[in-house]
Amino acid sequence: MSELNYIGKSFRRKDGPDKVTGRAVYSQDVKLPGTLIGRILRSPHPHARIVRIDTSKAQALPGVKAVITVDDTKGIKHGFVETPRYPPDQEVLARGRVVYVGEEIAADAAIDHMTAQEALDLIEVDYEIQPAVFDPVEAMKPDAPQIHPTHPKAEVPYSNVSGRTSTQWGDVEAGFAESDYVREDRFESHLRTHGYLEPQATIANWENDRLNVWTSSMGAFIKRAKLAKTLDLPYSAVRIHKTYVGGTFGGKIDLYSHEYCAARLSMLTRRPVRIVATREEIFSAYRHGQPLAMEIKTGVKKDGTIVAQQLRIINNSGGYRGSGVVVIFLAWGFTMIPYRIPNLKYEGLSVYTNHTTRAPQRGHGCPQIRFAIESQLDRIAEDLGIDPVTIRLRNAREPWEELPNGDNVHEAGLIDCIKVAAKKSDFLNKYGKGRKATGTIRRGIGMGVSGYFGGSLIYPNGSGVIVKMNDDGTPTVLTGGIDVGQGSETVISQIVAEELAVNIDDVKIISSDTDVTPQDIGAWISGMTYVTGNAARQAAGNARQKMLDLAALRFNADVANLRVKDKVIFNQRDPSQRMTYREIIAYSIATRRGDTIIGEGFWRTMRDTPTHPSLATTKGRWTENYAYSCQVAEVDVDIETGEARLVRALTVHDCGFPINPALVKGQIDGQISMALGHAFLEEVITKDGFTLNPTWLDYRMPTIHEMAASDDADVITEEYVVGKPYRTKEVGEGLVSGILAAIANAVYDATGARLTSTPFTPEKILKATRKIARDARGRQ
Amino acid sequence: MSGAAAKPRIRSRIIEISVNGERHEISVKPRHTLVEVLRENIGLTGTKDGCEQGVCGACTVLLDGHPTLACITLAVECDGKEVSTVEGLARGQVFSAIQQAFLDQGAVQCGFCTPGMLMSITALLEKNSKPTVPEIKKALEGNLCRCTGYNAIVAAVQQASGQDDVKPVMQ
């Protein structure tokens, strides 16, 4: 096997120079002459009927070029999910009613920001306020205010249910009956938000019967599809241009009203229209993550082996369906990936409330569910007198196990992840010490296991890549893949450089432009490295093969004896037979009627499965790429004040093999930071549907002070061979989960306080430790 | 907010600011912030507007050498002053030590916080050529990052200041 020159090495980011010099152009930075500024009118009520809208005074204001309401649209709905069971349910502007504070009612475009703002104030809206409901359990009651009818196929006697996922295998009742130990717990994960640094920003320009759009997103092709559909334009009339993207984390996939409005206003005014959301709008009216309430009942044998598990998950879905019906499916998935569960019964309900619609947030249900399951598992272990490492090893899936949905876990590295994590963190020596300590600061250690999927089928389902050779022998790569910070352009460059034996600096990437680049799955399904990467591999290999075949003809040699290195093809049997890429391309053009050597490649997950599994029943194959991890957290808790902090995190994961180890480390560190925010600091505080803390002062995203030491190790389970498909697993989302669970368990280890709801505020910790102290005194 | 009272007709005024050593004469109203003027009037979009509230630090520039939040600085207050932005850090093709260190340490992911970070760090290293980790954190507590978890950024500052034998992790 020949040595790899690029794969597995930490090459500097391709887009790094642009970013450190300020040259990188984000959507807000695009300048077009004559640009108008757009603003959105938002609902001040959580639930109301719109009796009357009058935009005439706004339209008459000098400097205002257009004002639109839903009557100026085609009335075509969109949704995160668009399936026969869950058809699109949201209009781009409110029609007749509003169901959350901040819902978009109208938009205007004017010569400057002040005029656009003034015009909003001149739009007259009469509302008839309706009773509102904010808690999902309340919303499910028969007499709750009806936000939308319960889904007819949900078959539940509750109100406001947007969707239901229900599945089972084995016989849980029999399973519980034969278990040696059963426990039931309830957990809650709260409302948090993405906190991307770059605001939502869109500039749209309708010109020559085509729409040009620059928007901050996670996938140019999904945005094109949704924009084109709602505007009733053919896809070919809509171009999503490449822009740099300043962080997304799940919050920039959906079609946002302001994107539609910028486009529609541009079509009406025939001028570019820019709409940038303020940070307050983002924190109060845009989409947040999914708060889940989780009831879990688990039965085990006395050695800790899981026999049966029953789960009921309720999602607070907000005013429209959003991705709520996906998170209740995923919560099932993230339950069954890491451990064997012989008997399972699962029900998930996504419930409408008068809150903003929800979006996926990094991990999309995985952090919440692993926090719950791993907390309960630790409890079970302690009650049975088993240590946290042993109980996990007993239940962990092994390589090549078949999952209940028919998928296979392939080279699942979970067992090694657990073993390595336990060893590296010296877990068993440290565990159990915190509660016995006497000082003010108690240190605890905790473990969390997780599994994630890498790539799955959702529109546009597959990625294509083109590698076109320039006649000097360097390649230009056309990929629809979008770099949102994760480093996809760099990874693709490494793959192409390796496959084509060119210098990485020779590789030019053109990305994420729906006119120029092939279709791509986007950076939101945790599959870019696997899917787009394999497409790039194939395209580069395709170009390489064309050149090799031609050289074989030219040398009259067996193509199996030809090698490539540094843009040269040579015959290893007779090194005097050599041609540079430049020469072979010239030869191709000359002798093959102008063939300029273009390589094409494509890939999708699930080669033979036509579509994604059923969200409602979970039936069907899901993915061929499962990633596993075991993470360990060490926390310090001030026992007098309840203040806690993450001190150290260890992440052991089986990413398959890392294409760029430093980029993998970057993903891990970012997820540790996000998890500690979830655990201790961040909370979108709402009251009666209003957001109280729409600023970073009071939405407490971690600052540099909160960073913890972060170590990692990978368990290599796959390998890269030039010319062959490879399997890497995802690292961008799943690693928020195990560490969140580990933090919960570490807090317990430090204090004896078992917290069942996030965030683990000082108040909650103090309350729990006081109760423990009271109970101890009571027993004396 | 359209008031009934007569609005004063506020005239624009000419200010002269030097940005990365280049003099600009621009016409501004008092309400225009430095970040608007840099990005719109002067056309340097490297300085980012992340929150408009003076919290996230993405708009950090140096005003007469001092780290300043351009989103809550009025342009009229900068008349006669020297502004340094991210576009002025490199000398032609040659990156400053901290820019290079960001590339070497993987301290850039989405890049949106990067310009502000680089300016805060540039000011720090001017004042303190070998900052300790607590000093680095204090200097950067007003620069939020959601992607990197900050560890690589600290390593970049240490590399740029020749400390703790921190070697590049990327090639």
Next chain:
Amino acid sequence: MIDFDFDHERPGTLAEAAKLLDRHGSGGRIMAGGTDLLPNMRVNILQPTTLISLSEIKAEAPKRDAAGTIRIDALTRLAAIADSALIKKNLPLLAESARVVGSNQIREMGTLGGNLCQETRCLYLNQRHDYQFVAPCFKRGGTCCYPFPQNKPDTCWSVYMSDVAPALIALDAEIETVGKSGVRRIAIVDLFTGSGLTPLSLDHDEIVSAVIVPPQPKDAGFGYHKSARRGGLEFAMAVMAARLRIAADRKTCTDVRIAIGAVRERPVRLLAAERVLAGAALDDASIAAAVTAALEELKPLPHHGFTKSYIVDNVRVYLRRVLKSAGGDKSGGVDLA
């Protein structure tokens, strides 16, 4: 963006600035660093017609006279105070309090006077009200209070959150102001009215010109703690400062000053707590009694997502640690840097 127009003047002296304030009436507003004013203007809490900027006026360096009194120009940047060798040596409590304000950028931009004159804050107040909390609250000149609907129009429970004010109270500082009637001095506690609606006692044309700190008792010890969820950037949940001196007998406390900020409409000097310690031996029992007295006298307001009961729990622990630190016990982790 600020979405209304205003005028902008830059007088060369404070006296001129005071005249301008007088001339422009309620539409005129002073700006120093602008770090409190501009965000408030952006959310339309304040809509001045004319900003009177003090940025042309050069701040004098902090100086100490022969008696040991230290005078600090109100226009001194917070970063300069935190870094000043003179202040770190003589008034470490002040240096520490300046050091923890906001972020590095805020400290570089913001001034001492501006920090003391900051507006009170409340989650409902510090937002634009385009579609949330549209009806103005009492502080905004309206007819309701969102967090405390039972409050009357004269009662606003927005909290005053300066990190520096409690330190200056503990140091017995005075404020010097310049106005159309001339120069005057007041004790720092008298700068504050205790009303969330109009937190400062200054006349409209008065400008804080300096902070004057008397010489501190020889061998005085200090303690300071800012309770916050994150290690920097944000305002305090509660911020505590203390000074005390152990007399020659090695046990009796004298010169006790205890102050707390961010939990009421003004920073509060905890007189009852001071009385417990004054003349008493400093030990665990007296400290505990002082803390109990402090919590009885102080009724903290819940604010910014913090509950009253947790604020009390947090203050109970940290005030104890601050007092111990002031008494020379550095084990509580609340040392001055």
